[in-house]
Amino acid sequence: MLPTSHQNSYQKFLDTLLALREEVELPNFRVTAISEKLQKVQQVFQEEVMLLESDDLPSDLAFRFTSVQTEIHRALRLLGTDMLFCGRQNR
Template identity: 35%
Template sequence: MLPETYQQAYTAFERSLEQFSGVFRDPNSPKPLIHKSFQAVQQSFQTVLDLGLDGLDPQQSTNAQSYYTEINKQLRLLGMDVMFLQASRQSATSTQRQQQMGERLERLRVYCEALLSEG
């Protein structure tokens, strides 16, 4: 069974992903709001990392470490997409970045669901 603190942190991370998805998909969202929302996602994941792995059983710990590595990678790439989206001047470039961001968010959501299902 997944400890309650981990379950809460994973759920909060999942919510931050959903909120970010809503912000960046809204065509009326100003670019600074998109960046701020992405920072909230990063902070939420940092909360997960701050829990460490000691509270998990060995198998959960091994699985979590693998997911954390992949999540960290996707968040770094998503951060680059956010920067490029902010710098984009053409709608075609913005559309391409938003598509990539959507794909990364879907991957992150799947990882989060996998972490939550560990219990």
């Protein structure tokens, strides 16, 4: 189980992800609105989640925690690249 501070940061990140999903699922979505939501997701991840330390976690959990953070960071970068291509195609 993660400490409360970690849980709070991940909950805030989850909330921004859910807001992004809602925007994407709209029948007449706008690429600019999705891009803004994605920027918010990336911002929350950088300012809240990436700053979390694994030092106070048990070693097995610390390893998984670091791996998950790395994979989320990679996925967000790829999603950002996808949004760039999507924005260019809609011009």
